[in-house]
Amino acid sequence: MTDTLSRTGFDIDAARKEILDYCLRSMEYGLNFNTQGNISIRVPGVDDRFLITPTDLEYDRMTPDDIVLVNGDSEVIDGRLGPSSEVTVHMAVYKRRPDVNAIVHSEPVFSNVWGVVGSPILGTLVNMVIYTKGDVPIMPFELSNNTEFGEHMCDAMGDLNAVVWANHGLLTVGPNLRDAFKTSVAVESAAKVQAYARALTDTPIVLEYDKLGITEAL
Numbered sequence: 001m002t003d004t005l006s007r008t009g010f011d012i013d014a015a016r017k018e019i020l021d022y023c024l025r026s027m028e029y030g031l032n033f034n035t036q037g038n039i040s041i042r043v044p045g046v047d048d049r050f051l052i053t054p055t056d057l058e059y060d061r062m063t064p065d066d067i068v069l070v071n072g073d074s075e076v077i078d079g080r081l082g083p084s085s086e087v088t089v090h091m092a093v094y095k096r097r098p099d100v101n102a103i104v105h106s107e108p109v110f111s112n113v114w115g116v117v118g119s120p121i122l123g124t125l126v127n128m129v130i131y132t133k134g135d136v137p138i139m140p141f142e143l144s145n146n147t148e149f150g151e152h153m154c155d156a157m158g159d160l161n162a163v164v165w166a167n168h169g170l171l172t173v174g175p176n177l178r179d180a181f182k183t184s185v186a187v188e189s190a191a192k193v194q195a196y197a198r199a200l201t202d203t204p205i206v207l208e209y210d211k212l213g214i215t216e217a218l
């Protein structure tokens with residue numbers, strides 16, 4: 001399989017290293033702790049292949065070789081470890097959203113605050129709205145390790161680029177890993193600002209994506 005990939009010009013070693021780099025950065029930015037969260041990408045130029053972080057392994061103990069190559073049925077194509085327990089959630093997104101090439105799931109504190117409160121993360125910061133394309137909805141709690149969860153989550157997220165799983169965490173998507181990761185950071189920043197703003201007023205000033213006049217995909 002890796003031979004097939006190399007014929008497409010795809011550098012799987014570089015991609016595995018990039019995923020691990022973003023995993024480590026997610027800890028550095030306070031988005032994840034312990035073995036929380038997971039990251040995946042759609043392999044470009046070939047049908048039905050995805051790279052995803054393995055299950056139950058701390059990021060600071062992970063090596064690029066631990067990143068697992070799977071197909072859309074979540075079966076391991078290449079890898080010595082099993083994929084993330086939330087692999088079916090990632091696959092549900094890739095099936096539903098052809099525009100998505102990368103997914104970042106994390107469990108940051110302020111995003112989770114709004115998940116517990118049950119209120120969307122509003123567009124308090126322009127830097128969030130341009131990436132999420134709107135307020136970040138809250139999906140009611142469900143266990144996340146099954147296909148049904150993925151379907152329900154896609155319903156909640158719609159065409160947006162972020163969704164909060166109540167009592168659990170945040171998932172962001174993008175056309176590439178850099179953008180999906182930037183969206184996670186932006187959502188967590190806006191969630192923090194909203195928490196402070198709501199301590200001072202019930203009516204913080206929020207932006208509406210549709211009124212910003214953004215015509216180009218970011």
Ligand SMILES: [Zn+2]
Nearest residue numbers: 036037107169
């Ligand atoms: Zn999680």
